[in-house]
Amino acid sequence: MRGTAVAALALGLAVAVVLAGAVACAPTTTTTTPPTTTTTPTVPLSGVFGIISDWSESTHAVPVTFAAEEATCAGCHDGRGFALGVSDPKSFVASEPFGPYVVATDCRACHTGRGADLLESGTVTTPTEPTPIKAGAGAVCIGCHRERSKPTSSAGPVPGAPHPSIQAAVYLAYGGIRQPGVTYGSTVKHTQVTDMCVGCHMSDNSKGVPTHTFLPPKNPKAICGECHEGITTYDLAVAADYDGNGKVQGIQDEVTGLLSKLSTATAKAMGANTLTQAKGNIVFKSGTTTITAPVPDKVYQAAYNWALITNDKSLGVHNPQYTVSLLQESYIVLTGAPIPNSKPFPGSKLSTGTAGGTTRTPSATGTTGTP
Numbered sequence: 001m002r003g004t005a006v007a008a009l010a011l012g013l014a015v016a017v018v019l020a021g022a023v024a025c026a027p028t029t030t031t032t033t034p035p036t037t038t039t040t041p042t043v044p045l046s047g048v049f050g051i052i053s054d055w056s057e058s059t060h061a062v063p064v065t066f067a068a069e070e071a072t073c074a075g076c077h078d079g080r081g082f083a084l085g086v087s088d089p090k091s092f093v094a095s096e097p098f099g100p101y102v103v104a105t106d107c108r109a110c111h112t113g114r115g116a117d118l119l120e121s122g123t124v125t126t127p128t129e130p131t132p133i134k135a136g137a138g139a140v141c142i143g144c145h146r147e148r149s150k151p152t153s154s155a156g157p158v159p160g161a162p163h164p165s166i167q168a169a170v171y172l173a174y175g176g177i178r179q180p181g182v183t184y185g186s187t188v189k190h191t192q193v194t195d196m197c198v199g200c201h202m203s204d205n206s207k208g209v210p211t212h213t214f215l216p217p218k219n220p221k222a223i224c225g226e227c228h229e230g231i232t233t234y235d236l237a238v239a240a241d242y243d244g245n246g247k248v249q250g251i252q253d254e255v256t257g258l259l260s261k262l263s264t265a266t267a268k269a270m271g272a273n274t275l276t277q278a279k280g281n282i283v284f285k286s287g288t289t290t291i292t293a294p295v296p297d298k299v300y301q302a303a304y305n306w307a308l309i310t311n312d313k314s315l316g317v318h319n320p321q322y323t324v325s326l327l328q329e330s331y332i333v334l335t336g337a338p339i340p341n342s343k344p345f346p347g348s349k350l351s352t353g354t355a356g357g358t359t360r361t362p363s364a365t366g367t368t369g370t371p
């Protein structure tokens, strides 16, 4: 593990030097007239070293080793796999001078090959969203941080959970198992942030270069303040009590409450006391015993959507309206009634439950199911 991280960092430095050269040199000119102006390098070398140390402290510097070694996974979990656009490590490890080793999401992943193409084009496609997404620099993030396939049917023996990478599908309000005829709504302004993911997760650091820790800044004002004046916490106070606990709280507390109510009700519907995810699957347990009974559709949609929002990890910040509505509707389909005392998100139109939460089947969106 340590060895691979060091190898990744060494290669990172190599790419960094190339990149630094690229940004530090003024473009050569082929005309005979001498240029009248000089170009100031956009990123000073000190900035590049800042980038390297930021990156090396980020989760991107830590490979998920077993996934990086596996066919169908290396296309996102090995920096070479992503840059080359191939998902089977067999196709690239053979040509490596130092023998087989895995690399993390290193500089080359985003700045060479497919990563560089995505940065340049700003457009990315995903397996279930039918229209190409115009994401600016965020396209490179969505190249990995998106759904892997559409929801599986609950008919299989082990019901699948969404991959931890599903942020794009929540942010852009197209993920999850949805009901026909329901207006979930979306906080559209959030989806219009310039460069999407990059706009909030890589806001410029003090050296004037994009922050490569990939984490939102500690001070929310820097990325939310333009629209939410006076904001001091990402857990921004919302308009109503969405989880029905009798208090109007911040979005992240409301969503935490919603996740808790939905998982309790979902587990109960299976005669279980816990709902969890393990190895990409939904798992119900009663005590320490895993329940193996078939999972009915209405239970599966609730479990899947609970896992989707859990894995998004922003607790509603990415898309407050879609997150709240998806969880509330999942509860209605599961139990036949809304969460007691909860208020719907303004502008969303959920079902009433009287249509028969017990009989409706989930409808997944999208057409393909490639990993």
Ligand code: HEC
Residues within 6 Å of the ligand: 064, 066, 067, 070, 071, 072, 073, 074, 075, 076, 077, 143, 144, 145, 146, 147, 148, 163, 164, 165, 166, 311, 313, 371
């Ligand atoms: C579409 C790109 C993509 C593919 C394909 C993919 N993953 Fe991932 N995976 C990700 C991303 C992105 C994350 C990190 C998400 C996060 O932490 O928010 C992740 C996270 C994980 C994690 C959790 C790691 C942790 O530290 O919590 C595991 C385990 C994992 N993937 C295994 C696999 C395996 C096994 C495969 C192949 C069967 C696979 N992945 C295929 C993109 C992908």
Ligand code: HEC
Residues within 6 Å of the ligand: 012, 013, 015, 016, 019, 020, 023, 042, 043, 048, 051, 052, 055, 060, 105, 106, 107, 108, 109, 110, 111, 119, 137, 138, 140, 198, 202, 209, 210, 212
């Ligand atoms: C997960 C993707 C990702 C990784 C990994 C990554 N970068 Fe970046 N980098 C970006 C994005 C996105 C930008 C902003 C590009 C833009 O706004 O057009 C950027 C910008 C830069 C810039 C500024 C370029 C300019 O023209 O202003 C430099 C230099 C840079 N990165 C170097 C590195 C180095 C060195 C590493 C490895 C230590 C690295 N990056 C790793 C995504 C990444």
Ligand code: HEC
Residues within 6 Å of the ligand: 059, 060, 062, 063, 064, 075, 076, 077, 078, 079, 082, 105, 109, 110, 138, 140, 141, 142, 143, 144, 145, 197, 198, 201, 202, 214, 215, 313
């Ligand atoms: C080549 C695939 C890939 C690309 C491109 C990529 N990521 Fe990641 N990202 C991952 C993987 C894999 C992980 C999880 C690593 C681990 O758990 O060890 C991750 C983790 C993260 C995490 C930490 C999640 C956590 O729970 O700690 C953040 C934040 C993140 N990525 C944001 C971004 C942003 C922003 C971009 C675009 C600039 C981006 N990523 C581009 C694969 C990618």
Ligand code: HEC
Residues within 6 Å of the ligand: 138, 141, 142, 145, 167, 168, 171, 190, 193, 196, 197, 198, 199, 200, 201, 215, 216, 223, 234, 312, 313, 314, 317, 318
């Ligand atoms: C409007 C700003 C904004 C946009 C746009 C945005 N994010 Fe986030 N993201 C956040 C905030 C804020 C958090 C939660 C930070 C916290 O609670 O500390 C977060 C959390 C996350 C996390 C979990 C990080 C962790 O610490 O576990 C990941 C991964 C992530 N976002 C990826 C993405 C990706 C990928 C995109 C683009 C599809 C994206 N984000 C778009 C603001 C944004």
Ligand code: HEC
Residues within 6 Å of the ligand: 187, 189, 190, 192, 193, 200, 220, 223, 224, 225, 226, 227, 228, 233, 234, 235, 236, 237, 238, 239, 240, 251, 317, 320, 321
């Ligand atoms: C480009 C402008 C913009 C940015 C940037 C932005 N928001 Fe918003 N946000 C909006 C708009 C517009 C709404 C919908 C407001 C409404 O309906 O009154 C909204 C709604 C919300 C809501 C739901 C409020 C409710 O009453 O339920 C929360 C919570 C929220 N934003 C938090 C954030 C956080 C945290 C950030 C920074 C990570 C952020 N926003 C960044 C424009 C923005």
